[in-house]
Amino acid sequence: MYYKIGLLFDGPNMEISKVEAKYSDQQKKDTMEQIYKILSKNHKIVKIQVDEKISENLVKSGVDIVFNLSTGVRGESRQSQIPALLEMLGIPYVGSGILAHSLALNKAMAKEIFQYHGVPTPAFQVFQTGEESFDTKLTFPLIAKPACEGSGFGIHKDSVVYDEQGLMKKVNELLGKYEPPVLVEEFIEGREFTVGVIGNGKNKRILPILEIDFEDVPEEVGKFYTFEVKNDFGDQTKYHCPAPIGSALEKSIMESVSRAFDVLGCKDIARVDVLVKNDQPYIIEINSLPGLKPLHSDLPKMAVVAELSYKELIMEILDVAIERQIDRLPEFKPKVINL
Numbered sequence: 259m260y261y262k263i264g265l266l267f268d269g270p271n272m273e274i275s276k277v278e279a280k281y282s283d284q285q286k287k288d289t290m291e292q293i294y295k296i297l298s299k300n301h302k303i304v305k306i307q308v309d310e311k312i313s314e315n316l317v318k319s320g321v322d323i324v325f326n327l328s329t330g331v332r333g334e335s336r337q338s339q340i341p342a343l344l345e346m347l348g349i350p351y352v353g354s355g356i357l358a359h360s361l362a363l364n365k366a367m368a369k370e371i372f373q374y375h376g377v378p379t380p381a382f383q384v385f386q387t388g389e390e391s392f393d394t395k396l397t398f399p400l401i402a403k404p405a406c407e408g409s410g411f412g413i414h415k416d417s418v419v420y421d422e423q424g425l426m427k428k429v430n431e432l433l434g435k436y437e438p439p440v441l442v443e444e445f446i447e448g449r450e451f452t453v454g455v456i457g458n459g460k461n462k463r464i465l466p467i468l469e470i471d472f473e474d475v476p477e478e479v480g481k482f483y484t485f486e487v488k489n490d491f492g493d494q495t496k497y498h499c500p501a502p503i504g505s506a507l508e509k510s511i512m513e514s515v516s517r518a519f520d521v522l523g524c525k526d527i528a529r530v531d532v533l534v535k536n537d538q539p540y541i542i543e544i545n546s547l548p549g550l551k552p553l554h555s556d557l558p559k560m561a562v563v564a565e566l567s568y569k570e571l572i573m574e575i576l577d578v579a580i581e582r583q584i585d586r587l588p589e590f591k592p593k594v595i596n597l
């Protein structure tokens with residue numbers, strides 16, 4: 259019994275202008291091949307590379323459901339492009355929908371929603387032009403970052419500012435380099451965690467919490483997840499999973515993460531970044547399309563600690579998506595046996 263599943267992945271050179279593109283292309287390809295191997299044991303898998311012909315190729319493929327690994331082709335709402343197309347074509351898919359991906363990609367919008375729903379997030383101000391007057395309710399130090407980037411782009415030691423003059427200088431520098439807006443938030447000097455979520459509603463599985471420890475990272479690159487730390491100081495960055503925290507803190511992190519996932523409208527899978535100061539968790543962002551490279555990405559690492567093999571992790575992600583959309587899926591097809 260099987261489904262016909264479209265495995266959608268990005269082709270090379272989608273973001274050729276970025277230096278990091280080549281490395282991430284290879285990672286994405288490896289991930290796709292691993293997932294292909296796993297899913298093809300129980301289902302019929304059609305690999306589909308995402309490009310401008312994706313719509314036509316999807317229709318031709320006749321797939322029942324899509325396992326999407328693509329971050330879209332280009333543009334500010336790129337992660338929503340594949341979900342939008344699939345929604346238009348009426349094809350169910352694994353993972354978050356159009357709105358949740360768009361919100362997750364724009365940290366400022368995500369924080370407005372968190373704030374509205376009382377999900378704890380650092381106090382913040384959004385700068386569109388640099389002409390805005392500073393909100394003096396914010397307490398220094400602050401961190402300024404591009405609202406719509408990821409992978410540590412625009413995050414350096416000097417992103418942390420200590421007075422209004424330093425802040426406005428940094429805001430204007432970022433506005434000149436990246437698409438607006440610039441997000442400014444109170445800098446939480448505490449511990450950093452990332453949390454994997456699989457599932458929906460009350461049936462979510464929160465994977466063991468992973469702590470990122472910057473103790474051994476040299477002071478000059480910043481003792482937080484700067485671009486430099488992410489890329490050049492991996493060996494000095496320590497990861498603890500499960501995080502060595504008490505059960506009360508664990509519970510409050512899990513509750514905040516689960517609420518953050520729900521209020522943004524995420525589906526099936528996400529990874530949520532959390533800072534903790536004085537036992538208070540603060541949600542800083544949600545990655546709605548988290549990396550799934552075996553043994554390398556955070557989510558598969560957390561799964562190992564939960565005693566979920568990589569195969570079980572992938573199957574579970576597919577299963578929760580199937581369960582959520584079972585009414586929209588055809589009956590399982592009988593497997594054709596060639597005698």
Ligand SMILES: Nc1ncnc2c1ncn2[C@@H]1O[C@H](COP(=O)(O)OP(=O)(O)OP(=O)(O)O)[C@@H](O)[C@H]1O
Pocket residue numbers: 365380401403407408409410411413443444445446447450482483484531533542543
């Ligand atoms: N308000 C804050 N207080 C303290 N540290 C922060 C704050 N915001 C961001 N950071 C630090 O900067 C890092 C990068 O920030 P953020 O997650 O917003 O950027 P990113 O580029 O989207 O990262 P990712 O690689 O997760 O996509 C965080 O992991 C954290 O170490």
Ligand SMILES: [Mg+2]
Pocket residue numbers: 531543
């Ligand atoms: Mg982050």
